[in-house]
Amino acid sequence: MFKNQTIVLVGAGASAEFGLGTGVGLFEAAAKEDEKLTSKGGELADRLFHSFWEFIRFNNMHGEQEAFRKLVAKLKESHSQSIDLFAYNNPSFANIAKLYTAWNLIRDLYLVSNERTHDGRAFKRVSHNYNWRSPKVGTGENLRNNWIGELANLFLGGAANSADLANNKLMFVTFNYDMILEETFPWIVRSQERYADTPDELLPEIIHLHGQINRPKEDQLNKLYFEEQASNIKFISDTLGAPSENVSRARSALANADRVYSIGFAFEELNANLLAAGQWGRKTVALNFDGNTKVTNAMKRVGVSESNIWSGSDTIALPAGLAASRGFFDARPII
DSSP states (O other), X not given: OOOSOEEEEEOHHHHHTTTOOOHHHHHHHHHTOOTTOOOXXXXXXXXXXXXHHHHHHHTTOHHHHHHHHXXXXXXXXXXXXXXXXXXXXXXXXXXXXXXXXXXXXXXXXXXXXXXXXXXXXXXXXXXXXXGGGSSEESOGGGOEEOHHHHHHHHHHTTOSSGGGGGGOOEEEEEOOSSOHHHHHHHHHHHTSGGGTTOOGGGSOEEEESSOOOOOOSSSOOOHXXXXXXXXXXXXXXXXXXXXXXXXXXXXXXHHHOSEEEEXXXXXXXXXXXXXXXXXXXXXXXXXXXXXXXXXXXXXXHTTOOGGGEEEOOSSSOOOHHHHHHTTGGGOOOOO
16 A cells, blocks of 8 residues: 555656557657548548547648648748647747647547458447556566556555555556546556546546546547547647636645655656745655656756666566566655
């Protein structure tokens, strides 16, 4: 159990563990979008997810076509790298960048499979993707434990029944738009017979700092749904300009926490300042996936001790699942 006030700070790298895009990845993917490439399929799955160009053409989003054309051209000459930071430096592109971000993440939240009808006709089925519930992630030699599962096991440790889970003091603060935590952590807890009746109030609170992508109430992936999710997204420029109640709650929780575990977060300066990381950096255990020196330096600047940084390297990375199975989430920060 987590008997000390504990916060898991979740950045894009933690969702990348399950195949979702990062700010850098979205930037690179958008810059490579080719207007000339079209889908040969006529099914809804092709028109929605083959490419962003196909999506906006299918939905007759003429204004967005011109905006995206300009965005792609601008990205190819930009040094911003992250799509979020690009929008911070180029605010006139923020709306189309949010729509692209929402579309890309929604595409990851669904699976497209080749199926056949009873009379043999081929079609593509669109269904929910819940790969992040699997006990293992990765393939081959890179197969590793699911970091959320490792964390859930610690959460359940020592509990005889669901009522005992009230003794936990665990919270998530996430920069991510996806709902992987909401879809996975409660599911893992309740999938165990002993804790099947666990009420929501005994599960960890999850604070989204920059908004979130919601699943549709019905399986209707239409233009309105994508536009609504784009409007739910807040880039760093939005959050800095008008910090939400979630930001205030996260700052307070982090300042008062006994321990902070950071995964997938590079301590980029704007986001680190947003959460006043200098106030709690010294009590943080942080994961540096590939040992990037820039990331290590950013962690140190806010007080994270080098002895509290778990690092991989550019040849042998340390993904969250592997770090978790080696004891990352029960390591005590050395202060």
